[in-house]
Each structure stands twice: as structure tokens, then as C-alpha cells.
Amino acid sequence: MKWLSPISSYGLRGGRVVRKPSGYITITTDYGLKDPYVGILKGVIKSIAPSVYIIDLVHEVEPFDIAGASYIIASSYKEFPEGTIHLVVVDPGVGSSRRPIAIVTRRYYFVGPDNGVLIPAAERDGIEMVINLDNPEYHRKPVSHTFHGRDIFAPAAAYIASGVSPEKLGTHVKPEELVRPPIEFICVKLRRSVRTKIIHIDRFGNAVTSCTHEEFETGAGINIGARVMIRARHGESYKAIYKESFSLVRPGEMVVYRGSLGYIEIGIYMGSLSRSTGLKRGDEILIEVIEQ
């Protein structure tokens, strides 16, 4: 029983490792579902790469919310077959001089604007190559000022999916020259405490922080079972316990727990944290141990 898709594989050609695209493209955007933009991306992709299978990740990212989209893709990318191409179009700088890029990582491909949105995911997987998508031969013509998703990003993802080497799509960029990820992606490890931001409120009202399990436990030394205080910007504070899961406390109790996507989350069992507290996306919080 093999977990990873058999159609994803590696080969050796001319002495260097060649990753094969898996045939999957995921799409994450802030286009929403009331406009035809997402459908159009798919039309463009299938026009170039008819046999690709497209999976919607999230299209309801808040308009221009780079941090929120960073979280979506960083928490999800590795659940797809190796060789999957992750297309992310959250692009407040469309029409300006920000670069369109493709990042080849250890096991995946990422395509999107050079505004930091791809970095948390790509760095986690290990960046191997970055390409500035500046070869007009692989753009849809004419390139509009405002819809690079259709004209540059979707074609790039589709060409990679259909076997075109990313290097053909443009010129190399040094990874250290990439725009850094948004500041919301922060997890400062202090002594038995972390300073972080709420990067996402999920459908059930749970708050997702920017700290991974490892940063929280190994990094800051906060252990399962610890009693913690959550301090928010305007002086509010909340007592909670750190558990493996939200279902390990009593209904109505506040709990800090290992979120299933790799990040530390805060919730209220059988309740909604976001409705019960004033905590919201973007809030800076301090979580500190009061008893361990």
C-alpha cells in the first residue's frame, strides 16, 4: 500500500534529477465564487493541458489577503501527490512591477506573484529553483493589465503540468531576492511563551496562529497539559489549557491545541472562539505558560 500517487515520480536525465509533474494543479485565489474568474483560469489551463486534473483549494481568501493565502497553501500543499503544481493568485500588485514567479521545491511546484505568498510553503518544502515568468512565448496574448491569473499564471501552471521545463518559462531568480512572506507569519519564541498573530479564523470559529507545533513545543518549550494565558492587544486575556485536541476539554472550555494542519490553534470545544471573544484575523497575541 503506497500512499503517494504512482503517477508522480523522479527520473535521472543527463546526470541531474528531473521531477515529473503529477498531472494535478491546485488553485487558491481571492477571486470568490460570484465572478467567472476561477472558471476562466480552468478554461485556460485545460486549453493548454487537456489531461490535467484541477483541484480547488480556496477561492474565498479575503481580497488581497496575502497572509491568509500563505496559510492556506502552507498548511495544505503536502497533502497532494508529489509533483502537484500549486497555483496561488492573490495579487494586490497586479499591473505593477512585481514579478510573476514559479518556484520548484523538493517535491512540488508553486506558481504565483512574487509578493511572499508562496514563501512559507515553498521554504517548508525546500526551494530548489526560482524562475521569473518573463518569457512572453508562454503568456496568453494580449497580456491584460489586471488579469495576470488568466494571462500569465494559469498558462505557466498548465505548461509545467504538460511537461514544459520551468526553465523555459523565464529567467532564473536567486531565492534570496524573493519578496519575504507577510509579517503576519510570525512566531517569536520566548521563554515558555510565544508572540504570534492570528492568521486565519476557520469556519467553526477556531483561531489559527502562525506557530507550528514544533515551534510551540520544541521551540518555546510549552508542553502538552500546560495552563496558559492568552494576552491580546487591547488588554483582554483568556485562560486556557494546551492539549492535543479541542475535544479533550469540557464543552465550553477554551483550549490551545495542535491543529490538524500543523499550526497551533485556539478554540472553544462545542463553541465558537471568534464569537465568544473579540479575537480576529490579524490580531497579535502572546501565549504564555502560567503553570506547567
Added chain:
Amino acid sequence: MKWLSPISSYGLRGGRVVRKPSGYITITTDYGLKDPYVGILKGVIKSIAPSVYIIDLVHEVEPFDIAGASYIIASSYKEFPEGTIHLVVVDPGVGSSRRPIAIVTRRYYFVGPDNGVLIPAAERDGIEMVINLDNPEYHRKPVSHTFHGRDIFAPAAAYIASGVSPEKLGTHVKPEELVRPPIEFICVKLRRSVRTKIIHIDRFGNAVTSCTHEEFETGAGINIGARVMIRARHGESYKAIYKESFSLVRPGEMVVYRGSLGYIEIGIYMGSLSRSTGLKRGDEILIEVIEQ
């Protein structure tokens, strides 16, 4: 001209009927569309069963609304090719001891938690076998406390789709030991009247009751053309007529009619019942004939 998919079929192997999966999986969840959970289910499914075709049914089920999800799947399951696997993840008990199950029915497969959500659909099609998905060999490791959709249910659906016998996924459960469907799924047939609940308000403001056409007509003896009174919990009552379709009354008139998905519905032609009355999901109502 054959309605049912030619790729779904039955065979006889070793003397017993063997149903072949159709290659389709439908997904119904309360995950919503702002989080990456649904996309992740698809990544997991395609990692195991690359050639399966996934169809979203509904992901905007109200959080933890077992009755609402029951209605969605019971009203829709039979519109898909025989052998389709219906995956339903509405699971308030995740992390507790509720069982993850697969139900093999006469023509379909159902995968989800043992909380009653699958029962109305499965019983309608005819339950043939129930499996407790307790074989860890077919789980995604490590199994999280809070995301069994990814770790247990999606893999089970994918393995069945790829031809693994449901019996390999765990141990047999007696159908009579399953958790019963939610109480909202009620249709008490009285003399020319029914007591039922509003199980769903659709996009157009129509109220869907828990009574099927047959229960309403043959069971309670309410005939097309009957004038009825709808009595709600807090004393409100509404006069309506029972028709085959909402378009058979005058605009603005209230009508009880045969919903296209098999259940009796209440609406206002060219209007919105839910906006014009106080009726809402979960309300108990009595519909009685006043003139037939």
C-alpha cells in the same frame, strides 16, 4: 439509450454478487469553502485513487447539522451512476468514540461517521453490509484527533473506489446497531394530516419538509388539489393549496408541492416563503387538510 452509466456494473464472483465501484465519489461536508479542508480531502483521495472523478455535493451544510446533511444526501444519492461512493463528513463527534463506517447498499456505497447522517439515504437504497472502518492499515498516519475526514473517511472512500473490498477496511457491524438518524427526519402520518419538521430552506426560500411524496399522498391520504392549513409551533397558521408544482398557483400564493428531489416542499410562487413567514429550519409543523 441507457440512463445509467455503462461503467457501473455487477458481476458474479465465487457465487456472490460483486458490485463494481463506478469511479465516482461525491463529497458532502460542513467544512465550508473558506478553509482548505475540502481541497485536502481531494488531495488525499487522488493520492490513493488517481483515476477517480470527484463531485462536490454540498460543503455549506451548517456546522454539525446532521439532519441537514441527511437531507442533502438522501435527496441526491440516486442521481449518480450506480456504484458511486457518497462520502459525508458532518461529524460533531470527531475525536470521541463514535464509529467511522462504510455502508454498502443495493446500488451505492456510503462512507461517514456513525451518527445517523447516512441512514435516511442508505435505508432508502437498501442496506446490505456495514463495516466499522477500524483497520488502521487503511488510515492516513498519524490519525489526528480532529480531522478524520482526511485521515479515515477520505482514504476509505478512495480505497473502495480503487477496488479494495469494503470488508478489508474493518469489521462487520450489524445494521440494527447503527446510530439512528436525527429526530428532525420525522413524518408522522395522521388522518389527512402530517406532523413533520422543516429540514432545509433552499436558496429560493422554499421550505423542505421531511415527508416524501408517498408518505404525504399514500400515507396520509392528502390528494393533489387539497386545501391545507399549515400550523407552526407558535400559533401561526397559513392557508395553502397542495399542487404538483409551485408554478401552478398565482404569483404570491402559498403552495405545498411535490419537491423535485422527492420531498414535500412549501413555497410562495415568485416569492420567498422563508422571508414572508417566520418559518425556519428545524421548525415543527402540522399540515392538515381543510378541504379536499
Added chain:
Amino acid sequence: MKWLSPISSYGLRGGRVVRKPSGYITITTDYGLKDPYVGILKGVIKSIAPSVYIIDLVHEVEPFDIAGASYIIASSYKEFPEGTIHLVVVDPGVGSSRRPIAIVTRRYYFVGPDNGVLIPAAERDGIEMVINLDNPEYHRKPVSHTFHGRDIFAPAAAYIASGVSPEKLGTHVKPEELVRPPIEFICVKLRRSVRTKIIHIDRFGNAVTSCTHEEFETGAGINIGARVMIRARHGESYKAIYKESFSLVRPGEMVVYRGSLGYIEIGIYMGSLSRSTGLKRGDEILIEVIEQ
């Protein structure tokens, strides 16, 4: 490098051109995402045409908003491989005597109700043949009063996709007998001004007008760089500049620009026009040059 899908092509049979379906169906509806209706359409399509690939365009069209759906499909249809079948179900007249139709255009197929919704797209591509879908052999039985999407339109799209000639699905209709598109689809070209309606507000708060780039520039003689006044129904007026893109003005400035889908749009750079003004879908506006 060929932009259009290689699986779409034309042939010559018996002396006349025969278009081959591409294997793609797009779906646009006002069904929303809380009900199982969209999933059911897909189940019906895949039951008939197992190898078709379905792409959701928009399902959040406002209930019964024929004009809004007209815009969605007119602005998107040509982004899909030639031979794609565009299925549009926004159908306030379901159950009445309005005709279900299929329109074969120069490069595409359109399936939906004869209420004008298909006309702007179909006329733009060039209507070649119109069929009244009145052959019951290709309906799902029994045909309900209220769900023709499932019973007539989805089967028609699926049969065409699987190679059945549209002419088999019913009888010919003269294009000039079709119901005209909704009045909202209006662009009256005056001297250096246009009278039009706001046909759509997109996710970012931009207003889409019913005038194409050509109508605006060549038709009304409004040139890039012109300063314009936008006059709304209740006397409000707004000054703006006409540019190629919204990103060519200063943040906060109002701009009339060439929308990326072919229509003239109005927006506020880095802001939301719909929130900053009272302008909304359906509003009639006059855009006139004040300095060119």
C-alpha cells in the same frame, strides 16, 4: 505552441462542416452552493457522458437574474476550448411554456432556457443553428415541473458532449424567433457619451457596465485619457478618468477602464466603488466626456 485545445476540431462530413464537441461542459446557474442541485446536474451529466470534464463557471448568480448570468457567460465563453458546451440554468420561467433550447454557434454550443440569457454570448460568437429541446427521448424521465436543469438541460448538454447531433434533440427554431436578451444589456452610444446599465458588481467592488471596449471607444468615441462624468439615476455624479487599467491612477481615485473580460468597468484603485458610492447592480448610468 497552439493555444486552442488539440482535442477540439472540425471535420467535413457529407459536404457540410461538422463541429466536434471538445469534451468540456461549463455550468452557470443561480442554484447557489447550499443545495444539492449543482451536484445533481453533474451526476446526470456523468451518467450520460462519463468522459466529459465539467467546469463550474458561477453558481452564485442572484436568483432569476437573467442579465447577470448573460454577462457571466458572454464574458467567459471564449476562454474555453472550441467545442465546449456552455450550460446555463437561470430559469425563472421553469414550468411555464418557455422553450428549452440549444444554440450551435461558430465555435461553441450553448444550452439553456429561451429567455434571452444565452443571446449576448451566442450572438457574439455567431449563431448557426437553434434547436428546441422537445424530443422527449433525450429527457430524463419523468420530467419534473420545477427542475428542468436536471431533466432537460443537463441531459441535452451531456448528449451533445457525447457526440449526439444537436438536431436529434428536437426541432429547428429560427434565430429571429428567440426571446431577446434582457434590457439591462444596453449600451446606447451617443456623442462622446454612453447610456448603459451596471450589469454586475464583482468581488472587489468594481462595477461592470454593459458596454464593450469597442462600443465605448470606436462606437461612442471616448478615448483613453478622457476625463468623464458618471451620472446616476438619483442625481449623483462622479468624476473619473478613462484608462486602460485601474492600476494606472492613484490609490483612492475613481477610474473607468477596460475590464479584462471585454466590458468597460468602473472602480476605485485600492478601494471598493460599490462601498464608496451608492452604485449597484441594475443602475442606469450615463458616462460622458467632460475633457478629452
